[in-house]
Amino acid sequence: MRSFNTKSKKTEPPQPPRWAQRLLAWYCRPSILEDLQGxxxxxxxxxxxxxxxxxxxWIYCLDVLKFFRPYTIRKPDFINLFIHWIMLGSYLxxxxxxxxxxxxxxxxxxxxxxxxxxxxxLVISFVAxxxxxxxFHEKRDRIYRVITTFKTPEQPPVDLASTSVKVGQxxxxxxxxxxxxxxxxxxxxxxxxxGETTVPLGGHWADASFFxxxxxxxxxxxxxxxxxxxxxxxxxxxxxxxxxxDVDPLGxxxxxxxxxxxxxxxxxxxxxxxxIQFEALASFSTAEAQFTRKDPNFYGWDNIWQNYVxxxxxxxxxxxxxxxxxxxxxxxxxxxxxxxxxxxxxxxxKEASLGPKLHNAIGPTMxxxxxxxxxxxxxxxxxxxxxxxxxxxxxxxxxRSREVGVRKIIGALKSHVLGQxxxxxxxxxxxxxxxxxxxxxxxxxxxxxxxPFINNLVSLEVSGWVILYYILLAILVGxxxxxxxxxxxxxxxxxxxxxxxxxxxxxRRVTLRKTLIIIQYGLSLIFITTTLIGYAQYRSFLTFDLxxxxxxxxxxxxxxxxxAVLANExxxxxxxxxxxxxxxxxxxxxxxxxxxxxKDSQDSALVWHNMVDEHYLPIHKHKLLAGTNxxxxxxxxxxxxxxxxxxxxxxRFNIAKRNPQKALGEQVVVDKKKLTIVGVLKDFHYGTMExxxxxxxxxxxxxxLGGYLNVKVATTDLPATMANIEEVxxxxxxxxxxxxxxxxxxxxxxxxxxxxxxxxxxxxAFLAICIAFLGLLGMVVFMTETRLKEISxxxxxxxxxxxxxxxxxxxFLNLLLLAAFVALPATCLFFDQVVLVNFAYHQPIRVNExxxxxxxxxxxxxxxxxxxxxxxxxxxxxxxxxxx
Amino acid sequence: MKGTNLGEFEELVLLTIAALINDAYSVAICDELxxxxxxxxxxxxxxxxxNRLEEKGFVKSHLGxxxxxxxxxxxxxxxxxxxxxxxxxxxxxxxxxxWNSIPGFNLEGSL
Numbered sequence: 001m002r003s004f005n006t007k008s009k010k011t012e013p014p015q016p017p018r019w020a021q022r023l024l025a026w027y028c029r030p031s032i033l034e035d036l037q038g039x040x041x042x043x044x045x046x047x048x049x050x051x052x053x054x055x056x057x058w059i060y061c062l063d064v065l066k067f068f069r070p071y072t073i074r075k076p077d078f079i080n081l082f083i084h085w086i087m088l089g090s091y092l093x094x095x096x097x098x099x100x101x102x103x104x105x106x107x108x109x110x111x112x113x114x115x116x117x118x119x120x121x122l123v124i125s126f127v128a129x130x131x132x133x134x135x136f137h138e139k140r141d142r143i144y145r146v147i148t149t150f151k152t153p154e155q156p157p158v159d160l161a162s163t164s165v166k167v168g169q170x171x172x173x174x175x176x177x178x179x180x181x182x183x184x185x186x187x188x189x190x191x192x193x194x195g196e197t198t199v200p201l202g203g204h205w206a207d208a209s210f211f212x213x214x215x216x217x218x219x220x221x222x223x224x225x226x227x228x229x230x231x232x233x234x235x236x237x238x239x240x241x242x243x244x245x246d247v248d249p250l251g252x253x254x255x256x257x258x259x260x261x262x263x264x265x266x267x268x269x270x271x272x273x274x275x276i277q278f279e280a281l282a283s284f285s286t287a288e289a290q291f292t293r294k295d296p297n298f299y300g301w302d303n304i305w306q307n308y309v310x311x312x313x314x315x316x317x318x319x320x321x322x323x324x325x326x327x328x329x330x331x332x333x334x335x336x337x338x339x340x341x342x343x344x345x346x347x348x349x350k351e352a353s354l355g356p357k358l359h360n361a362i363g364p365t366m367x368x369x370x371x372x373x374x375x376x377x378x379x380x381x382x383x384x385x386x387x388x389x390x391x392x393x394x395x396x397x398x399x400r401s402r403e404v405g406v407r408k409i410i411g412a413l414k415s416h417v418l419g420q421x422x423x424x425x426x427x428x429x430x431x432x433x434x435x436x437x438x439x440x441x442x443x444x445x446x447x448x449x450x451x452p453f454i455n456n457l458v459s460l461e462v463s464g465w466v467i468l469y470y471i472l473l474a475i476l477v478g479x480x481x482x483x484x485x486x487x488x489x490x491x492x493x494x495x496x497x498x499x500x501x502x503x504x505x506x507x508r509r510v511t512l513r514k515t516l517i518i519i520q521y522g523l524s525l526i527f528i529t530t531t532l533i534g535y536a537q538y539r540s541f542l543t544f545d546l547x548x549x550x551x552x553x554x555x556x557x558x559x560x561x562x563x564a565v566l567a568n569e570x571x572x573x574x575x576x577x578x579x580x581x582x583x584x585x586x587x588x589x590x591x592x593x594x595x596x597x598x599k600d601s602q603d604s605a606l607v608w609h610n611m612v613d614e615h616y617l618p619i620h621k622h623k624l625l626a627g628t629n630x631x632x633x634x635x636x637x638x639x640x641x642x643x644x645x646x647x648x649x650x651x652r653f654n655i656a657k658r659n660p661q662k663a664l665g666e667q668v669v670v671d672k673k674k675l676t677i678v679g680v681l682k683d684f685h686y687g688t689m690e691x692x693x694x695x696x697x698x699x700x701x702x703x704x705l706g707g708y709l710n711v712k713v714a715t716t717d718l719p720a721t722m723a724n725i726e727e728v729x730x731x732x733x734x735x736x737x738x739x740x741x742x743x744x745x746x747x748x749x750x751x752x753x754x755x756x757x758x759x760x761x762x763x764x765a766f767l768a769i770c771i772a773f774l775g776l777l778g779m780v781v782f783m784t785e786t787r788l789k790e791i792s793x794x795x796x797x798x799x800x801x802x803x804x805x806x807x808x809x810x811x812f813l814n815l816l817l818l819a820a821f822v823a824l825p826a827t828c829l830f831f832d833q834v835v836l837v838n839f840a841y842h843q844p845i846r847v848n849e850x851x852x853x854x855x856x857x858x859x860x861x862x863x864x865x866x867x868x869x870x871x872x873x874x875x876x877x878x879x880x881x882x883x884x
Numbered sequence: 885m886k887g888t889n890l891g892e893f894e895e896l897v898l899l900t901i902a903a904l905i906n907d908a909y910s911v912a913i914c915d916e917l918x919x920x921x922x923x924x925x926x927x928x929x930x931x932x933x934x935n936r937l938e939e940k941g942f943v944k945s946h947l948g949x950x951x952x953x954x955x956x957x958x959x960x961x962x963x964x965x966x967x968x969x970x971x972x973x974x975x976x977x978x979x980x981x982x983w984n985s986i987p988g989f990n991l992e993g994s995l
Binding site: 032034035036037038039040041042043045063066067069071 | 910911927928931932935947953954955957958959960
C-alpha cells in the first residue's frame with residue numbers, strides 16, 4: 001500500500017496533506033469515514049483546478065478540523081484499554097525478565113537516566129524555589145515596586161531598584177485609589193545593646209504602612225502603629241532571642257550606638273524565600289528625624305540611592321493607570337534637575353526576585369537567563385541519556401522481536417505493543433527516579449556549598465508539589481526515551497520475524513543511531529572544552545600581573561574602628577613588616593570615583609580613586625614613573641593638597657603633553673579642592689579583568705572612618721602571627737570578629753563566579769562524557785556480539801587480530817573524529833567571538849586546551865572500543881561457530 | 885417532539901434529495917442547493933443535516949460503487965424514506981392551508 005503511494009506520487013497531481021488525512025482517519029467513526037474522505041477529496045480536486053494546490057491543501061486541512069464534531073468522532077475503544085489492563089501483569093513480567101537478562105544494558109540505561117535526572121531534579125527544585133519567591137505575601141499579585149532609571153549625558157543610563165522618598169510621598173498625595181504604599185530605606189543597623197549583651201543588627205527603616213503592604217505576621221504589637229513613632233523598633237523572633245533571651249521584648253529599650261529605641265513589635269522570622277531580608281525594622285520617622293537635618297536633599301527628587309517604594313494596587317487596577325500619573329509629575333520634577341534625569345516606572349513584585357538586573361537591589365535577584373541556561377544544561381544531559389536508551393533498545397530489538405511476534409499473532413494490536421514498550425520505558429524511568437533522588441540529595445549539598453550566595457538564595461526543600469514535578473519529569477523522560485523503540489516494535493511484522501529473525505532490519509536506522517552518537521560526543525566535547533578554556537582564563541586572572549604586588553598582604557576590614565591605633569599596635573608584632581591604610585581594596589571589583597577637572601573648567605571626567613596613606617605604595621610596590629610618594633600627611637580632609645595619578649589621567653586631560661616628569665606640580669580640581677600632582681604611577685588594574693584600565697588617582701587617607709588596613713606579613717610561623725594580630729584586634733574591638741583576608745585569596749573570591757561557573761559546567765561535562773561513554777559502550781558491545789560469527793569466519797579464513805580490530809572499530813572512531821571536527825571549531829568560535837570579547841584582558845585560546853579536551857573525551861572511548869573489539873577478535877572461532 | 889420536526893434547512897435538503905432522485909450524494913446535494921437557493925451551502929452543514937435526517941428516519945443511505953474519482957472512495961447515496969415523504973407532504977399541506985387563509989389583496993398590498 002505504501003509503496004504504491006510513494007511510486008504514484010511522482011506522476012499524480014498534488015495530494016491533500018498526509019497528516020490531515022491521517023487525522024481524519026484517526027478520529028472519524030469508521031461507518032462514515034469513507035464517504036467523508038470521498039467528499040473531501042472531491043472538493044480538494046475541485047479546489048485544485050479553481051484555486052491552486054496551496055489553497056486547496058489549506059481548505060482541506062480546515063475542513064478536516066471542522067468535521068471534528070460529536071457525530072463524527074469515533075467512540076473510545078474501551079475493550080482495547082481493558083486488554084491493556086489485563087495484560088499489565090504479562091508486560092511487567094516480560095519487562096522484568098528482559099531487564100534481568102541484559103544486565104549490562106539495563107545498568108547503562110538505569111544509571112544513565114538516573115544520573116541525568118538527578119540534574120533535572122536539582123534544576124526543578126531550584127526553579128521551583130525561585131518561582132516561589134515572595135509567595136507568602138497575601139497581596140503578592142497586586143504589589144508593585146517603583147524602580148528608577150538615572151541618566152546623565154556622560155554615562156550610560158543606570159537602572160536602579162531603589163528610588164526617591166519623594167516619589168512615594170507624591171504618589172501617596174496625588175494618585176488616588178491606591179490601597180497602601182510603603183517607603184523603605186536601607187542601611188539601618190549597628191551594634192544593638194541590651195544590658196550586657198551586644199549584637200550587631202541589620203535591617204531597614206520602614207514606615208507605618210509596611211505591614212499593610214507585606215504579609216509579615218506580628219507575634220506581638222500592633223501592625224498599624226508599630227512603625228509609626230520615631231525610635232520604634234520591630235524585631236524578628238531570632239533577633240529578639242539573641243538580645244533578650246526568653247524575656248518578652250515588647251516595650252523594652254534597645255540601645256543602638258548612642259540612641260535608644262523602644263521595641264514596639266515582635267514578628268516572625270523573615271522566610272528564606274523573601275526578596276526583602278532584615279533582622280530588625282526601625283520606623284521611617286526615625287530616619288527622617290536623623291537625616292533631614294544633616295542632609296538637605298533627603299527628600300530630593302534625585303536622592304534615589306537608598307529608598308524603596310512598594311505599593312498595593314486595588315483589584316482590577318492596571319499599573320498603567322498609576323504610571324500615567326507618575327509620568328506627569330516625573331516631567332515636572334525633572335525640569336528642576338540640571339544635567340541629569342530621573343525617570344520612574346513600576347515593577348511587579350515577582351520581578352523583584354526574578355527579573356532584570358537592577359543596581360541597589362534590596363535582596364537576592366536572579367536573572368532569567370541563569371534559569372534558562374541551567375534548564376538547558378539539564379535538558380542536554382537528559383536528552384543524552386534518552387538517546388542511550390533509544391539507541392540500545394533499537395539495537396537490541398533482535399532479541400525481543402520474537403516476543404513481539406508471538407504477541408501479535410495471539411492478537412495484540414499495534415497500539416498494544418506500543419503501549420507495552422512505552423510503559424516499560426516509563427517504569428524504567430521511575431526506577432531510575434528512585435536512584436536519582438538519592439543522587440540528588442548528594443548533589444544538593446554540593447550545590448548549596450558552592451557559594452554562600454546560592455545558599456542564601458534557595459533552600460531546595462523537597463515539598464509535595466516538587467515531588468509531583470519529579471514524577472512528571474520521570475514519566476516524560478520515559479515517554480521520550482521509549483517512543484522511538486516502541487514505535488519500532490509496534491511496526492514489526494510477526495510472520496517475518498518468526499520465520500527468520502535476520503529479516504528484521506535492525507541496521508536500517510544506523511544513520512539515526514550514528515547521528516545520536518555524534519551529537520552526544522559533540523556536546524561532551526563542547527562542555528569539556530568550555531570548562532578547560534574557562535579554567536585557563538580563570539587561572540590567568542588569578543596570576544595576572546596587576547601592575548602591583550599582592551604577595552603576603554593581609555587586608556583587615558576596620559569596621560569603623562580608628563585605623564591609626566590598630567596600625568600602631570600591629571606594627572609591633574614580629575612578622576609584620578609594614579602596615580598601610582586604604583579606603584578600598586583595588587582589583588576586586590569595588591570602585592569609587594569623583595569628577596576631576598584640569599584647567600578647562602568645562603571639561604570634567606570621572607576618575608576612580610582610592611584613599612591611601614604613605615605606606616600604601618611601598619607595600620604594594622606600585623611603580624612611580626615620576627615624582628614621589630605623598631610628602632605631606634594631613635590629619636584632616638580639609639588640609640588635603642596632594643594627589644598621585646596614573647598615566648591614564650595625564651592622557652585624558654593631556655596634562656603637560658602627556659609627559660609624566662613635566663606633569664608633576666600641575667594642579668587638578670577634585671571635590672572643589674585644588675590638588676597638586678606629586679607622583680605619576682605606571683598604569684595598573686584598578687578594576688577587574690572585564691574592564692579597561694581607566695584614569696585612577698590616589699588621595700591621602702585622612703580622617704575618614706572605615707576602610708582597610710593592609711598588613712605586609714613576612715614570617716615563617718604564620719599561625720602564630722595571625723593569632724597575634726587577632727589578639728590585638730580583640731583588644732580594640734570586642735564586638736566585631738576580625739575580618740582579615742589575604743589579598744591573593746580576595747582576588748580569588750572576586751572571580752569566584754567564574755570558579756562556580758567552571759565547576760557547574762565541568763560537572764555537566766563530566767556527566768555528559770560518562771553518559772556518552774556508557775552509550776558508546778553499549779553500542780560497541782552490541783555490534784561485536786552480533787558480528788561475532790562474522791569475525792570468527794574471517795579469522796578462520798586468515799584475518800589477523802589487528803585487521804579485525806581495525807575493521808570493527810573503524811566506524812566508531814570515524815564517528816568520534818567527526819564529532820570533534822564539528823564541536824571544537826564551534827566552541828572556539830563561540831568563545832572567541834562571544835565570551836572573551838567581554839573581557840578587556842584575556843588569554844588567547846591555546847591549542848593544548850583543545851588537545852587535552854579531545855584526549856579526555858576520546859581516550860577512554862578509544863581504549864574501550866579497542867579492548868572490546870580485541871576481546872571479540874581473540875575469541876576462539878571454533879567455540880563460536882560450534883554452537884550453531 | 886424534536887425528533888419528528890422538520891427544520892427549514894432540513895426540508896430544503898430533503899426536497900433536494902427527492903429532486904435528485906438517483907444521484908443524491910453529499911456533494912451533489914450541496915451543488916443543487918446552491919443552484920436553487922443562490923446561497924453557499926457548506927459541506928459541513930449539509931453533512932450534519934444528512935446525518936440528522938438519517939437519525940430521524942427520513943432518509944436512508946447506501947454506498948455506491950467505487951470509481952477512480954474521489955481518490956477511490958465510494959459515494960454515499962441518499963433516498964427519501966416513506967416517513968420522509970409523509971413529513972414533506974405534511975409540511976407542504978401546512979403551508980398551503982396557511983396560504984389559503986390569506987386574502988389575496990392583503991399580501992399584494994404589502995409588496
